[in-house]
Amino acid sequence: MEQSVQPCPECGAEIRTDPRFTIWCAACDWNVDPGKPEEEPGRLERLRRQLARRHGERLFAEVAAGGAPPSRRDAAGFLAYGIALAVHSVTLALLIAGILLVVLGWGGPLPVVGVFFLMTTWFLRPRLGRLPADEPVLYRDAAPQLFALIDEVAAVAGTKGVHAIIVTPAVNASVTTYGIRGRRLLKLGLGLWEITGPQQRIALLGHELGHYANGDLRHGPVIANALRSLKMWLYLMEPIRNPTPLEMILNVGYFLPRCAVLGLMMALDQLTLRATQRAEYLADSLAARAGSTEAAVGLMERLLVAHSAESTLLREANAGQVVRGKRAARTEAWRGLWERLAAHMDSIPESEHERQRRLGAQRGHSVDSTHPPTHLRRASLLAGAPVPAAVHLEAGWQAAIATELAASRERLARLALQL
Template identity: 65%
Template sequence: MSDTIGQTTQVCPDCGTEIHGDSRFTVWCPACDWNVDPSGPREQPGGLERRRRRAADAYGEKLFAEVTHGRSLRPRRDAAGIAAYAVALCVHALTLALLVGGVLLLVYGWGIVMPVAGVLMLGFAWLLRPRFGRLPDDEPVLHRAEAPRLFALVDEVAAVAGTRGVDAIVVTAEVNASVTTYGVRGRRLLSIGLGLWEITTPGQRVALLGHELGHYANGDSRHGLIIAKALGSLTTWCRLLAPISSPTGWQVALTAMYLLPRWLFAGTLVLLDGLTLRAAQRGEYLADSLAAKAGSSDAAATLMDRLTVAESAETALRREANSGRIRGAGEASRTEPWQGLWKRLAAHMDSIPESEYERRRRVGALRGHSVDSTHPPTHLRRAALLAATPVAASVVTDTAAEEAIATELAPARERLARELFSGWQG
């Protein structure tokens, strides 16, 4: 990480310390934290997310202490987990009751009112039905035959994590990675964002795969079929019963009728979310430990650093797309502006000085869980990795494997770069 680009020197207005910074990033004082967070705390959300963050703040330090003091974080079926499954099953039972009741009223109901009520119940059941993911049709999707070396790496990392590999890999332009399932049979889908993949080292990529596949190995209840679909159904209920803005006439009475059921479903959503929030954060630490096991403690910790400055990568991609569109419209343009995008992004990220990483870590400590309630703060995850006994990588890729994977990703890399330049509005 170079600190020679855009060097600037000034005196801290608060403590008088001479500051050596990079003019491309926020200039701040490491001695007194002047200007460490110039934008200040982000606007506090309302409703469910605010409650999530309060719960995360209350539990965060306790969980971090458990991690750093060596207590086992293996998933266990505790009272909260059992209660969460019970609540989720009740939610699904309501959907099933609407389906069965709607059919009975439609078939055996007399007059007009009962069949109409049956149709309405069937409509609600349809809206609340469990939805199974599908493979995206607007992004590159890879299968084993198209990317055998990439899938072999995923399989190798999955074996270290104690689980199986994935059935498909979708490649996106995001600065992120994730896992999910698709189809009724629950096939596994790994999402690799080139915005993150291209700015990481081979070891960090192995750690990234270890973390994502670790969510399968840990049996994260929030990613499981029963609870995940129940959360989705409750969210749908809350949207259906949302109050009408500026109601008039009969809408006022309708909104009043919705008041009690809206509170009931919103309260159930808060309850189910709270019962599973601790397990979700625990699962992130468990996934981090598997990331270290697969790619090494050092690779997992430096991956956290990359995640800390992910916003810089997103900004760089937007800047590239906007400037490339301008260059492409000029008469002097002789090359396609998207060419070399991912290399330029990686070079930009490699030029970020250590002072910017440290500033982002301090901002994370100041804001705590205000950035994301479902994940522990990134600086705490990094600290937990550094506090644990260092482990070496279980999976190491050689140059031949890395080149083969790069070749398999080349079509997706070109397609997404083209789409980014043509479709991202500045």
């Protein structure tokens, strides 16, 4: 893409511009962050961000210096589990009380109260992950080479592989569990997989599988469901707007219990936020161990500009709508989508990567308080000695995996273009 040159309106320095991206000045940081001011966050989110800022730089320095990995057995972890179990005990007490009131309270109004308790318990109940009913699921027999790669990366991370894979169009990837037995599920975003190189893909798998290896408190079923229950309590006790006199009394009655629930949520946040961010750093170190430091840093570079991939997919979808009336063009529009996306990402100039790094430094933890900023994760990888790859994705292996994902690539390309 041809670039033009113009002076910075702030300091007069020369700026080389690419019309596809934000114009900014590397000399004085003019227009590094042209985004609109975000909406004012709620009280809980403000607290999260304050805690993230307070611990972020200190945690980065500790991890960069080779700090110890997170543990679920430290004092904060034990206290977080204690609070979570107390939350679940309230749900259990409501369940028992509801059953007793329904069974033993006939002849009066108590069964009605019991039914209300049971309905509340159903609303607050812990949820187990489930496989989506509307998305194809890949199992080992359908993608043996991809599962073999995941198994090899998992061995490097010191954990086990996954039981199922869902391929999505997202520019992202994640892991979770499903079912009573806690089976493992990898959600593999093709939008991210297709814009990364072979070793970067190994680093991506190493990072995601690292979450299973490092015992991330916030994503464990006990604490995650406790946080969900507390959010449901807040929803149930949400103050009624423009209340009638009776509703005003109800709002007043809910005030202290709502403050108690909010306090518990804040306590769980404070006890788990640092460990959750630290778990991300540890997962990054496992990504480097599996795919190499160079590959893990390259993955961070892709994540810095991931929004550009999302914008490209949106533009492709809009273009697909334009040719919707032309049958032949519509039929073939999906072909080459992922290759065009990868080519676009490869063409992003270094100046845009640098702008995103400076933007991350300015915003800090204000965008996502549960993750360290990407620029700090990248810097932590570069702070230590480079690590060679433990797993190498050879050309034959790449081709076999590409064949296994071919049907998903076509299906998701058609879905992305709404064909």
